[in-house]
Amino acid sequence: MLLLSAVAPARGQAIAPPAVGQPTDFSNVVGVFTLAAEATPTSVAVEEPVELLVTITGQAVAPHVPQRAHLKLFPAGVERQFFIEPLAEQAGPGEWRFRYRLRPKSVDVRHIPGLALVYYAPRGRRYQTAYSDAIPIQVKPRAETAIEVKGLQVVSAPASFRTLAPLPTGSRASAWATSLLSLSAALVLPLLAAGAGAWLWRRTHPAAHEQQRRRQGRAAQATVAALASAQTVPEATARLADYLRVRWDYPGAEPTPRDVDRWLRRRGVRPPARQRWRTFLAACDAVRYVPGPATANGWSSAEAAELIHALEAEPCAHSQR
Amino acid sequence: MRALAALSLLAVAGADGAALAQEARTHFAEGWRLTDDGRDGRPAFARAAVALQAESAAHGAAPEHWLNLGNAAYLADDLPRALAAFQRGLALAPQHPRLREHLGYARGQVNLPKNRRGAPEPDPWPAWLPRWSPACWFVTLTALHTFGCALAAVGWVRRARGWWLAALVAWCGAGLAAYALLIVHQERALDGALPLVVVRADTTLHTGNGASYPRQSELPLLVAGMEARLRTERGGWVQVQFATGEIGWINAAQVLVAR
Numbered sequence: 001m002l003l004l005s006a007v008a009p010a011r012g013q014a015i016a017p018p019a020v021g022q023p024t025d026f027s028n029v030v031g032v033f034t035l036a037a038e039a040t041p042t043s044v045a046v047e048e049p050v051e052l053l054v055t056i057t058g059q060a061v062a063p064h065v066p067q068r069a070h071l072k073l074f075p076a077g078v079e080r081q082f083f084i085e086p087l088a089e090q091a092g093p094g095e096w097r098f099r100y101r102l103r104p105k106s107v108d109v110r111h112i113p114g115l116a117l118v119y120y121a122p123r124g125r126r127y128q129t130a131y132s133d134a135i136p137i138q139v140k141p142r143a144e145t146a147i148e149v150k151g152l153q154v155v156s157a158p159a160s161f162r163t164l165a166p167l168p169t170g171s172r173a174s175a176w177a178t179s180l181l182s183l184s185a186a187l188v189l190p191l192l193a194a195g196a197g198a199w200l201w202r203r204t205h206p207a208a209h210e211q212q213r214r215r216q217g218r219a220a221q222a223t224v225a226a227l228a229s230a231q232t233v234p235e236a237t238a239r240l241a242d243y244l245r246v247r248w249d250y251p252g253a254e255p256t257p258r259d260v261d262r263w264l265r266r267r268g269v270r271p272p273a274r275q276r277w278r279t280f281l282a283a284c285d286a287v288r289y290v291p292g293p294a295t296a297n298g299w300s301s302a303e304a305a306e307l308i309h310a311l312e313a314e315p316c317a318h319s320q321r
Numbered sequence: 322m323r324a325l326a327a328l329s330l331l332a333v334a335g336a337d338g339a340a341l342a343q344e345a346r347t348h349f350a351e352g353w354r355l356t357d358d359g360r361d362g363r364p365a366f367a368r369a370a371v372a373l374q375a376e377s378a379a380h381g382a383a384p385e386h387w388l389n390l391g392n393a394a395y396l397a398d399d400l401p402r403a404l405a406a407f408q409r410g411l412a413l414a415p416q417h418p419r420l421r422e423h424l425g426y427a428r429g430q431v432n433l434p435k436n437r438r439g440a441p442e443p444d445p446w447p448a449w450l451p452r453w454s455p456a457c458w459f460v461t462l463t464a465l466h467t468f469g470c471a472l473a474a475v476g477w478v479r480r481a482r483g484w485w486l487a488a489l490v491a492w493c494g495a496g497l498a499a500y501a502l503l504i505v506h507q508e509r510a511l512d513g514a515l516p517l518v519v520v521r522a523d524t525t526l527h528t529g530n531g532a533s534y535p536r537q538s539e540l541p542l543l544v545a546g547m548e549a550r551l552r553t554e555r556g557g558w559v560q561v562q563f564a565t566g567e568i569g570w571i572n573a574a575q576v577l578v579a580r
Contacts (some may be wrong), residue, residue, distance in 0.1 A: 158426060160419060164349055167342075167387040171487045183502065186463040198478050249426035268482075314481075 005009060015061050017120035023127055026071035029119045033058030037115050037132040039102075046107060046142045051087070052100040054132075059094055061122060066096040073115040073202075081109045104139040108264075111136045127234045219247050220312050224305040235306055243308060257281040268316030280307055335509060345372035366397035384414035388423065395427055400546045401577055403427050405519045408548075408579035412512060415505055416452040431546035438540045441548040442564040445504055450497075456503045462498035465491050515550035517559060518576040526569035530558035537569035551578065 015030055037057040044050055054073060056066045068089055075216035102112060112135040121128045185236070223243040230236040231319065237255065244250035248267055252259050257278040264274045280303065311317060352365035366459055370393035373386070378385035387410030395403035407424040410417060438465075446452065453461070469491030476484030521546045526537040540563065549561035554567070559576060562568045 137563075145367040157392075157396060160422065161396060162353060164346060164389045164392070166421070167380050167383050167385050178446070180506075182459065183462075183506075184457065187466060187499075190463070194474035197471075198474035201478055232528040 002299060006314060013232050015120075015122045017064065017127075023118050023129075025072040025116065026118045026120070026127065027054075027066065028064055029060055029066050029117070030064035030120055030122060031058055031060040031119060032123070033060070033066075033130050034131040035117045035132045037112070039112050039135045039137065043136065043138040043140070044104065046105070047083070047103045048142075050102045050104070050112070050137060051182075052112060054098045054100065056096040056098070064120070065091075066098075066117075067099055067167050068084045071098065071117070073111050075116065076100070078113055080260060081105060082112075104137070107139045107141055108218060109137065109139045117240065141176075154205060162221050162226050195261075217312070219243070220308050222309055223247075224230065224301075227301045227308075229303045230301065233284050236278055236301070237288070240304060240307070248311075256283060257285065264311075269314050273314055274309045276310055277307055280304070338342060338553055342372075345389070345393070346354040346374065348372060349425040351571050352396060363397050365398070366393050369399050370402065372400065381409075382413065384410040384420060386410075387413070388417070388420050389445045391423060391427070392461075395423070400427060400430055401519045401521045404431075404546055404548065405451070405577040406572055406578040408519070409564075410515055410539060412580035414454065414510070415446075415455050415508065418452070421452075427531075427546070432544050433547070434540075434542075434544075438565050438567060439543065439547045439549075439563050447504075450501055450504075453501070455502060458498045458501045462495050462502060465495035465498060476478045508524075511550075512580050515552060515562070516564060518549055518551070518559070519546040519579050520571070521575050521577050524571060524575045525562075526567070526571055527558075528557045528569060530560070530570045534570065537567060540565075540567040540569065543571065543575075548579070549576075 014278075017026070017030055034057045035058070038053045038055070039050050040053075041050065060066065068086060074084065077239045081104040082105060083101075085101040087101055090097040112130065114134040115132045117130040118127060119130065122124075172313075220243070223239060226239045226242075227236055230239055241250070241252075241255045244255060248263070250263055252258070252263075259273050260281060265278065326553045327563070345367075348365050348369035352362035352369060354362075355365055356362035366488065370390060373390040373393055373461045376386065377390070387406045392401045394400075394406055404424065407420055407427060410420045410423065411512035414420065433440055471516050472484050472488035472491060476482070476488060499518050520543045524543050525532075526540055527534040528537055547563070549563045552560040552562055554560070554573060557573050559573045560568065560570050
């Protein structure tokens with residue numbers, strides 16, 4: 001740090017510094033000043049900050065007091081060595097402090113150059129310069145970037161890796177579920193059980209089965225008997241319709257050959273029996289709808305009874321209630 | 322007297338197991354504490370993995386044990402051991418969700434070549450099939466098949482077609498369950514015939530059981546964490562087959578048998 005003492009106090013009156021002979025680095029201050037500079041730290045890496053405190057002490061003549069905008073302290077070419085940023089400033093009675101942040105650009109920088117404050121001294125009526133010494137600094141190469149992130153020294157993992165799972169009390173091994181023995185048992189046993197159950201049910205409920213067959217037989221016999229007493233074709237057709245409704249759940253009111261054929265097909269009656277019914281009903285329709293009285297001409301109760309017996313002989317007839 | 326001695330032995334073994342479990346948990350927690358402090362937690366995780374490995378005899382039947390071991394090994398930066406542990410767990414519980422998730426994550430850390438040679442086997446499980454446990458599928462199969470048989474029996478007794486159709490639907494569901502069990506069964510059969518191994522460290526794949534044999538032309542270099550099937554063993558070398566088709570020999574010390 002260099003101190004250069006000022007010897008003449010400012011008088012306070014407005015004094016304009018002369019333009020003639022004014023140095024180019026004049027800092028637009030009038031009075032008597034000393035200049036000091038202080039740097040911390042003095043050992044840094046490249047581009048690391050060094051804070052420079054510049055203290056100007058003395059008595060200034062207003063309005064030419066030290067102001068950062070007018071100060072020309074740094075020598076020419078300092079930008080090649082440092083990045084310079086202005087920081088805070090502070091003004092007190094007879095003292096002005098200006099802070100700068102300097103960042104050396106290379107390891108070749110050996111010192112912060114001396115500063116110079118060019119001011120106008122009214123007592124001597126001439127421009128004078130206050131200097132500060134150069135400050136030696138040590139600039140080291142920049143260290144390799146080390147990212148200090150917590151958790152970086154372990155393998156990154158999702159949050160589910162963070163906890164240890166509790167162990168179950170019992171074994172959960174499920175090898176039995178895919179063993180051929182258990183699979184075979186699972187497939188065969190239900191089949192055997194169902195088959196045995198059905199067989200047993202049929203064995204233990206023969207009466208119900210026979211009763212059903214007898215019921216069916218009675219319905220057919222009643223219809224055959226009714227057909228024997230029928231005198232006209234519409235009457236016979238009505239008996240057959242009743243039989244179809246009671247015995248085969250036929251939903252129609254008036255059986256037509258096509259509807260009856262379709263219905264019997266849905267109930268599982270085979271084609272020959274259906275064909276006989278269709279032919280017979282078509283013949284009945286032909287007799288019923290010709291002009292004249294619908295007599296029993298061409299009508300045979302035996303033929304109608306044959307139709308009923310043919311239906312009762314169908315395998316699907318046994319499953320009908 | 323013998324029973325008393327056996328009981329005391331069991332008690333000692335149980336106490337050891339509990340101590341090991343506590344030790345593993347302590348090291349595991351210490352690993353995370355170090356990690357959270359920005360320090361290296363891998364040694365602590367490695368100690369936790371060692372303690373967990375010592376518990377394998379007692380808890381090896383639990384998939385969660387292998388999950389814990391895999392987690393500790395992964396955090397200790399031992400990727401092959403982690404993969405092997407996850408695979409061991411999946412052999413016990415093929416549909417364990419966390420095991421599958423962690424295995425997938427660990428597989429993603431394997432530095433496979435750009436041509437993807439040596440990639441692990443694709444998952445044989447169809448995407449549309451629910452990932453139920455084998456036991457659950459077995460129960461489903463048994464229930465649906467039994468239900469179908471019952472419906473068919475009623476259909477036979479009553480000679481009605483509708484019951485048979487219902488039975489057919491139930492049997493279709495049972496067939497689906499049987500298909501799921503078949504996949505698991507085939508995978509286990511494959512594990513039994515050709516055990517799954519994990520490459521322990523970066524090494525070379527040779528065409529014969531010795532370093533003097535030339536390197537395998539399609540996949541000469543193996544990286545740690547690659548998975549393959551063990552075909553045979555001879556003279557301290559094992560013949561392995563990768564899912565991408567490459568077959569070669571590798572030093573037996575360089576593989577971990579996963580399942």
